[in-house]
Amino acid sequence: MSPSSENIDYQPTMNVARAHAAAREHADATVQEAPLTNLPLILSAVVLLIAGSFIGANLSEQKGHRPQGGAQAGPPMDPKEKWLKDGAAVFSNNCASCHQLTGLGNTGSGFPPLAGSEWVTGGEKRLATIVLKGLQGPIPVKGTTYGTAVMNAKGGNPLTDKQVAQVLSHIRNSWGNTGSLIMDDQIKEYAASIAALPSPIPFAEVGKIPESENLPPTKKPFEAAAAAAPAAGTPAAAPAASPAPAAN
Ligand code: HEC
Structure with a gap:
């Protein structure tokens, strides 16, 4: 039970086991986790881009129609x-x-x-x-x-x-x-x-x-x-x- 015998008997073993586990986890992380966490972000960015361009197109369409629709309609800000x-x-x-x-x-x-x-x-x-x-x-x-x-x-x-x-x-x-x-x-x-x-x-x-x-x-x-x-x-x-x- 002396600290020195603990160091000799167990510490290296533990460190080796942890190092292996850590190596596996890191390997997993680089291969699988990155795409899984980034994929939703990329998808939402694409959706926002598409939605944004639709909204923008509709708005400019309305602006273009406004002066023709209302006889007295002026600039966008009344x-x-x-x-x-x-x-x-x-x-x-x-x-x-x-x-x-x-x-x-x-x-x-x-x-x-x-x-x-x-x-x-x-x-x-x-x-x-x-x-x-x-x-x-x-x-x-x-x-x-x-x-x-x-x-x-x-x-x-x-x-x-x-x-x-x-x-x-x-x-x-x-x-x-x-x-x-x-x-x-x-x-x-x-x-x-x-x-x-x-x-x-x-x-x-x-x-x-x-x-x-x-x-x-x-x-x-x-x-x-x-x-x-x-x-x-x-x-x-x-x-x-x-x-x-x-x-x-
Ligand atoms: C420091 C207080 C005060 C401020 C600030 C003030 N008033 Fe008055 N106002 C009065 C009082 C007191 C009377 C009634 C005077 C009397 O009884 O001799 C009055 C009366 C009036 C009246 C006629 C009575 C009514 O209720 O219709 C109008 C209109 C009016 N104020 C508009 C304004 C406007 C517009 C402003 C801002 C530009 C203004 N007041 C700022 C105190 C104030």
């Missing part, structure tokens, strides 16, 4: 969708802290809702006035009077005319709201025309603006896209039928 998507980003960064992403506001803090608000879905002019100038209430919204807080111009943020147009378009077409889109050239022109009005503007001034008065119709590049929208099944169909933007 500019109206992008306008509203950018507006959603402006909203979440500059308005949602008070009016909430849900558009429901926070009555307890004096932040009125934009979802279902008559000021949001009504005439473009009074809505643009409120957002460009800010607001000093009290203001009635959906039957509740708000006035414990003041809103600064553009929610207190340095928004460009384009961002204002996008965010107004977004809030007029979110949470079930339906309204016309508003373009940057309309905001630019209107902002200049009301530059002399106070900011925040007292509600009484906003109340003077006729309920359904829209901004001067200038360039409205997405009007055609909006009119063609019913095919997409979105609620964008409503503006054309709703009474408010009749001046368009």
